[in-house]
Every structure is written in structure tokens, then in C-alpha cells.
Amino acid sequence: MWIIYLILALLLLVLTVLPKIQNPHWIFRVPEFAKIQVTYLIAITFMLGFFVDATDHLWYYQGLLIVLFIHHSHILIRYTPIYPVKKHTQRYKSSEKLHFVSANVYQFNKEYSRFSALIDKYNPDFFMTMESNGDWEQALRVMEKEYPYQHKVTLENTYGMHFYSRIKIIEARTHYFVADDIPSIEVHMKTEDGFPFVFFGVHPPPPSPTEEETSKERDGDLLSTAKRVKDIKKPVIVVGDFNNVAWSKSSILFRKTSHLIDPRIGHSFVSTFHARYRLLRFPIDLMFHSEDIFIKQLKTLENFGSDHLPVYCEFFIDHHNDEQEDLVETATSEEKAEAEKIIEEGKEEDGGRDAVVTED
Template sequence: MWILYLSLTVLLLILTLLPKIQHSHWVFRVPEFGKIQITFFTLFTIILGFFVGSSEYLWYYQGLLVLIFIHHSVILIKYTPLYPVKKFTQKYQSSDRIHFISANVYQFNREYDRFIQLIEKYRPEMFLTMESNGDWEQALRKLEKDYPYQHKVTLENTYGMHFYSKIRMEESRTHYFVADDIPSIEAHLKTEDGFSFVFFGVHPPPPSPTEEETSKERDGDLLSTAKRVIEIKKPVIVVGDFNNVAWSKSSILFRKTSHLIDPRIGRSFVSTFHAKYKLLRFPIDLMFHSEEIFIDDLKTLENFGSDHLPVYCEFFIDHEQEEKQEKKSIMRPLKKKLKPKK
């Protein structure tokens, strides 16, 4: 049992230190995904330490494990209801509730009807599919009557994307920020009650031994999206399979560059992958939004045969918040002009 305890301690230390090394190779980036599991295994190893027998070095190892546990817990607690965040209530100036579903359907999943039943059950105003190829596009045609606005990027390389909306789409475009076979969707929408917003769908490639050796392409795609977001003067939502976790440095850089909000903070992890293995499930299907958008509900839905669980979101847009932001931007230069000279 001592050998098991010692081996777990060394492994947990390595998995904690590897992401601290600023290198883009997947070996250094993949341990970031398992922070939740690492935290639980650290707690398990601490408990195991009380049963391994006496050793003159035991309490040094226990102290190290406690430090590892605290390190991960301080980061993860932000993504739980224990972390205090300001709560907002819907006002009369705000939009009607809007709902969307984002789902990596897994290109080789043939259970099209289960996904269609999911959409018919929850009836979102919008939904985004990733890894959707020609077969998926054909299967989803039965929904086009209910979703007259569409943007389709049909690919057979597991990076196809399809966006369907009941809300009027004023314009849309496909971006290829870092590669000509890795698309992102930008859709400008306007609700019946006059609220305009922009929906981004993203799906950058993961750093892994089977796909991209490094995270450079993923991080470059996300940073390019962030730079595009700050050019837009409307409320924005960015949704998709980021192949990343919210606490990674590249996700934090994306959030800071785009000036968007991570709705997981103060809420929950919303873990999506792998759908079949609950204990090995990572929160890699992310969402970020601008200040004018307020999230009422964010959760995973039932599995429909994919390796990802779908993400369901309910939100509203607040014009009053937009006006506040406009006033801030107007007042800043005005204050500078009125500032008395010394």
C-alpha cells in the first residue's frame, strides 16, 4: 500500500506541475483537462495516507498532497455555486427569454432521430451542431420548416458545423482563422422584440497524440475569434466545443481579450465529454457572453448517442445594461476633457 501511495503522490505532483510549463505540446496541455479528477484523486490519496502505516517521511508527503489539493481547489471553487457572483433579475426593458442547444453530434453517430427528438422536446430558438457532415445535414432537413434561418458548413473531416435559427438572421459568414478546413460561424440575429445580437460557433482542434501535436492551432483560432469579437458593437455569445477548459491560460486569455464573461463562474462545471464515462468527464464545451447578456440556465442535457453531452442555455438581453455601457464609453472621454489642469 505504501508503494501505491507513493506512486499516486508522484503522479499527482507531475500532473499538477506539467501545465505550469509554458509549452504548447499536448503532453503539457492535456493535464489541464483533468483538474477535477486530479483534485478528487488527491483527496483520496490524502485519506489513503492515514492507512499506509508509519513512515518518517509520511507527513512530508501528506503536507505536499494538501498543498496540491488547496492549489486545485482554489481554482475550481470559482466554477461552483460556492463562489459569490452578482445575481441579476429580468427587467421589463429586457428581451424575451431565448434558448439554444449546442451539440457536438459526433460525425459517426447515426442516431439522428434521437437528436431530432431532443430538439423537438426542448424547442430552442437556435441550435448549433458540430462534427455534422452531409449525412447529418440530410437528417436535419426535417427541422428546416421550424428553423427557416440556417448557416451550413458541411465538411467530412469532423469539423463541419450547422446553425439553425427561428430568430431572423440578418447576415452570417464563415471564418477560417487558422486553417482552411477549420470553420467558425458568425451569425447576426435580430429578435421580434427588436434585440440584436451575434452568435459565434467555434470548434478548434484539440492538442492530442491523435490530432494536433501542439495547442498552437487551437489557441490561435480562439485568439482570432476574440479579436473579431471586440470589433463587434453588439451583444455577443461564443459557443462551441472549445477543446479546452475554462481555467486554462488560453481560455483566460480568450476571455480577457474578448472582454466576455464566463457563465460557469459561480454556477457549475457543466462537464460534457466523455458522455459515456461520468467519472472521466471534462467541461470542454464552453460558452462566453458579453455584459448585455444574462444567463438564467446553463446545463447539460441527456445523451443522444454522441461522445459529447449537449449544452442547453436560457438567456435574455438587457437594453438597460447596453445603455449603461454606452454612457460609460461616452463619459470616459468627457471626464478626461473636464479634468482640471494642475
Template sequence: MWTAYLILTVLLLILTILPKIQHSHWIFRVPEFGKIQITVFILLTLLLGFITPDKSPYFWYFQALLFVMLIHHSVILVKYTPLYPVKKYTQKYQSSEKLHFISANVYQFNTEYDRFIKLVEKHRPEMFLTMESNGDWEKALRPLEKDYPYQHKVTLENTYGMHFYSKIEIEDSRTHYFVADDIPSIEAHLKTKDGFSFVFFGVHPPPPSPTEEETSKERDGDLLSTAKRVREIKKPVIVVGDFNNVAWSKSSILFRKTSHLIDPRIGRSFVSTFHAKYRLLRFPIDLMFHSEEIFIENLKTLENFGSDHLPVYCEFFIDHEQDEKQAERIDHATKDEKAEAEEMIEEGKRENGERDAVVTEG
């Protein structure tokens, strides 16, 4: 038992240290995703130590190390729980009507189209975004177009297709290819019937992983390019999608600071989405950020519809009178952080992602 305790302690120390090394290779970036699970294992290993027989003379040093790691991770994670104090705001007479959206990575090879259609029909959001949606998904979703007459479609067969459907009028929309010509982002300018304008951004950068991109350069460059574009927009903004990132990573924090947006998970919950089939190995990688004029009433995951991601459901309203109260939640990038963001954007553009035009499941 002592050997198992020692191996676990060393492994958890390595997984804690690796993300601190600012290298873009997936080996250093992937452990960021599992911070919740790592924290749980640290706690369990700490408790295991107390019941381990034949303890080493260095036992208390190892226990102290585990305790320090537990505090380190907990201080970061507690911000994304209801234990962290964040002021809540209520809808006022000058606010917009409540609006709702669903963001879902549908998984390109998932053919249970009807389950997703029924999910949309059940929750009836004013808008929804699909990622990994290819030609088959576009065709399958056509029955919804009568209720969602405004659309922006980017149909790709490389698992980076993206479709946006809305009941709210789209006044203008465009597709961005910030760092690669096969990784799109959608920018849609909408105006509600009660006269509130806002911008909806859909993003889906590639993940750093042993099976996809070797580094996080394209992901980070794409997200920070989006952040720069957001700063140019003088309307309320929502950025949502499969970020293939976690809110506490350095690049996510840099995105938040560069864009001057708010992370609604802070003071609320993790909203873990991937992997949909494995509850204990689920990471919060489908993120959203919003400007100070956007007020979140509800943010949660919905039921699984056959994808490897759970869909995200959000209820919000727009209020230009209360925005100054929420502006205190915005962090601003320092001069050095702005320079670092620019460097990461350029690195992302130079990176040559190895994606096939058409991807097959395998």
C-alpha cells in the same frame, strides 16, 4: 500500500506541474482537462496516507505536499461552483424575451439522427448549433428546417463541419477560417421580433491530443482570433461551441480577457460534457462566453443522444439597461497579454495541422 501511496503522490505532483509549463505540446496541455479528477485523487490519496501502515519518516512531508496541491486546485475550481459568490440578475420589463439555444457536438459517426431531432423537438430552442455535422447529418436534419427557416451551413467531412439553425431571423452570417482552411467558425447576426440584435459565434478548434493535433497552437490561435473579431463587434455577443479547452486554462483565460466576454460557469457549475458515456471521466470542454448585455438564466447539459459529447442548453435574455452592472465581471488583457495573444495567433496560422479531407472512423 506505502508504495502505492508514494506512486500516486508523485504522479499527482507531475500532473499538477505539467500544465504550469507553458509549452504547447499535448503532454503539457492535456492534464489541464482532468483538474477535477486530479483534485479528487489528491483528496483520496491524502486520506489513504492516514491509514497506510509502515509510514516513512518523510510521511508528513508528503502529506503536506498533497495538502498544498489540494488547496491549489480547489482555489481554482471553486470559482466554477455555486460556492463562488456572483450576483444574479432578473429579467426586467426592458429586457428581451427569454431565448434558448442548444450547442451539440453530434459526433460525425453517430447515426442516431432521430434521437437528436427528438431532443430539439422536446426542448424547442430558438436556435441550435451542431458540430462535426457532415453531409449525412445535414440531410438528416432537413425535417427541422420548416421550424428553423434560417440556417448557416458549413458541411465538411473532416469532423469539423458545422451547422447553425434558427427560428430568429439571420440578418447576416459568414464563415471564418482564422488559422486553417478546414477549421471553420460561424458568425451569425440575428434580430429578434422584439427588436434585440445580437451575434452568435460557433467555434470548434482542434484539440491537442496524441490522436489529433500534437500541439495546442491551432486551437489557441483559432480561439484568440475569434476573441479579436469579437472586440470589433458592437453588439451583444455569444461565443459557444466545442472549445476543446477548459475554462481555467491559460488560453481560455486569455480568450476571455482579449474578447472582454464573461464566463457564465463562474459561480454556477462546471457543465461537464465529454465523455458522455463515462461520468467519472467527464471534462467541461464545451464552453460559452458572452458580453455584458447577455444575462444567463440557465446553463446545463441535456440527455445523451448517442454522441460522445453531451449537448449544452442555455436560457438567456438581453438587457441594455442592466449591462453596466454586469460589466464588472469583465477582465481586461494587459499589454503583455495582448502581445502574447498576437503571438499565439501567428503560431496557430503557421502550424500545419495534419487533417484528411475526409475522415473515417478508426
């Protein structure tokens, strides 16, 4: 029992320290994803300590576990309802409520009808798919009568993106910020009651042993989006499979560079991946918004066969409401310089991806 306890305690220490080392290799970045699971495991290991035969060093390790638990909890508590944030009410000058769904469909998922049924059930004003290829585009054509405005980026490399809307699209662009096979979409729309806004969809590659060796492309792509967003003078929402977590240094730098707000703060984790394994589920499908967009509801929906759960959001726009100004954080000059460096490193990185990806 003592050996098991000792191994767990040391492993938890390593998983806590690794993300503190600002190295882009996946070995240092992946442990950031599991902060929720690590925190629970720290608590379990601490309880296990009471059943270990007493040794001279036991309470040193118990003290270490307490410190680790406090460290992780201090960060995670911001993403729970316990953390105090001001609640906002909808004013008469604001827009009507809008709804959207964002979903990484998993390119090799063939259960197209389950996704169509999910869209029919929740009836969003617009929705975005990621990892949608030619087969998915063909399957989603049945939705085009209901959603007559579209912007499509059809790719076979698991980075395709499709956007469908009932709201008229004024302008749509596809950006390739750091690589010519990793798109981001920028869609300008205007509600029927006269409120213009911009939707950004992102899906950068993850750092992992099976995909990108480092987080350079991911972070460069996200911070390029942040720079673009900062210059837009309309209400903005950035949504997608960030392959990142809200508490990572690069996510915080994204938020500060873009001057956007993280709606998870004071709300919940909204964990999406992996859809099939509840205990190993990470909040990597993120969302950020400008101060004149107010989130009424943000949650995951039921699984439709993908490895990600879809995200549902209800929001309204209010140009004349400054209640959220204090939630906006801005980057320092040092952070701006760091962001520029990360963007350049992302552009220089060679992802080495195949043009067409086949399922293993």
C-alpha cells in the same frame, strides 16, 4: 500500500506541474482537462495515507497533498455555486427569454432521430451542431420547416458546423482564421422584440496524441475569434466545443482579449465530454458572452448517442443594464502581445488533417 501511495502522490505532483509549463505540446496541455479528477484523486490519496504504515517521510507527502489540494480547489471553486457572484433579475426593458442548444453530434453517430427528438423536446429558438457532415445535413432537413433560417458549413473532416434558427438571420459568415479546414461561424440575428445580437460558433482542434501534437492551432483560432468579437458592438455569445477548459491560460486570455464573461463562474462546471463516462467527464464545451447578455440557465442535456453531451442555455438581452460590467476583464499590453504571437503561431502550424475522416 506505501509504494502505491508514493506513486500516486508523485503522479499527482507531475499532473499539477505539467500544465504550469507553457509549452503547447499535448503532454503539457492535456493534464489541464483533468483538474477536477486530479483534485478528487488528491483527496483520496490523502485519506489513503492514514492507512499506510508510518514512515519517516509520510507527513512530508501528506503535507504536499494538502498543498496540491488547496491549489486546485482555489481555482475550481470559482466554477461552483459556492463562489459568490451577483444574481441578476430580468427588467421590463429587456428582451424576451431566448433558448438555444449547442451539440457536438459526433460525425459517426447515426442516431439522428434521437437528436431530432431532443430538439423537439427542448424546443430551442436556435441550435448549432458540430462535427455535422453531409449525412447529418441530410438527416436534419426534417427540421428546416420548423427552423427556416440556416447557415451550413458541411465538411467530412469532423469540423463541419450547421446552424438552424427560428429567429431571422440578418447576416452570416464563415471564418477560417488559422486553417482552411477549421471553420468558425458568425451569425447576426435580431429578435422579434427588436434586440440585435451575434452568435459565434467555434470548434478548434484539440491537442492530443491522436489529433494535433500541439495546442497552437486551437489557441490561435480561439484568440482570432476573440479579436473579432471585441470589435463587434452588439451583444455577443461565443459557443462551441473549445477543446479547452475555462481555467486554462489560453481560455483566460481568450476571455480577457474578447472582453467577454464566463457564465460558469459562480454556477457549475457543465461537464460535457466524455458523455459515456461520468467519472472521466471534462467541461470542454464552453460559452462566453458580453455584458449585456444575462444567463438564466446553463446545463447539459441527456446523451443522444454522441461522445459529447449537448448544452442548453436560456438567456435574455438588456442593453440598459450595467450590472455585469465588473465581471469583464481586459488584457494587459503584455497579454495582447502574447495573443498576437499565439495567433501567428497558429496560422503557421500545419495540422496535416485528412479532407475526409473515416471512423477507426
